[in-house]
Amino acid sequence: MKKKLNRRNKLAGWLIGAVCMMLVGGCGKKQDGTTEVVTTAEPAVVATNADATQEPDLPMDADGYYITNDYVKTLGETINVRVAASTDADIYKLLPGGEVLNRVGYNEEWTKVIVDGSTFYVYSEYVIQTEPPAGTLPEATEEEIIF
Numbered sequence: 001m002k003k004k005l006n007r008r009n010k011l012a013g014w015l016i017g018a019v020c021m022m023l024v025g026g027c028g029k030k031q032d033g034t035t036e037v038v039t040t041a042e043p044a045v046v047a048t049n050a051d052a053t054q055e056p057d058l059p060m061d062a063d064g065y066y067i068t069n070d071y072v073k074t075l076g077e078t079i080n081v082r083v084a085a086s087t088d089a090d091i092y093k094l095l096p097g098g099e100v101l102n103r104v105g106y107n108e109e110w111t112k113v114i115v116d117g118s119t120f121y122v123y124s125e126y127v128i129q130t131e132p133p134a135g136t137l138p139e140a141t142e143e144e145i146i147f
Contacts, residue, residue, distance in 0.1 A: 065105030065112055072111060072127035074099045085110035085121045092120050100133050 058066040063085075076097045082089040093115060095101075104119065105112035111124045 061105060063105075065107050065110075067105055068103055070103050071130050071132045072101050072103045072113065073130040074101065074122070075126050075128060079122055079126050081113070081115055081120045081122055083120060085112075087123075089121070095122075100130060101127070102132075103127070103129075 058068060061067055074095055074097050079095045079097065079099070080091045081093045081095055083092050084090075095115075101113040101115065101122070103111055103113050106124055109124055110121045111127050112119055113122055113127075114120075
């Protein structure tokens with residue numbers, strides 16, 4: 001009787017192992033031979049264009065920001081727009097997620113944006129580069145206006 005149980009246990013173990021190997025062996029592949037993306041429960045990484053190595057040809061200002069004139073969209077529910085590039089700086093305004101802003105500079109940590117005609121800062125992780133709103137021209141700062 002013991003020999004039959006041992007054989008059954010071994011056979012069951014081998015069968016389970018074989019099924020697992022077949023499942024793992026086919027994981028992440030489609031029938032047409034292409035590979036599909038396998039997602040995990042980890043949080044998604046969002047590209048922010050804040051990485052200084054992405055655009056090394058852009059000029060930098062005196063504060064160490066890459067100079068640009070494009071648009072970013074806010075991510076998340078509410079974004080703090082600050083008067084300086086610091087989490088200790090005063091908050092000028094709260095903006096909802098999905099708001100499109102004119103970006104005039106960025107570095108790895110902070111993004112300079114134009115809000116109500118003046119320059120402010122948002123944390124770079126909370127914005128992503130986007131297209132300008134239809135019919136919108138970039139706002140000019142006081143420094144950019146030439147008479």
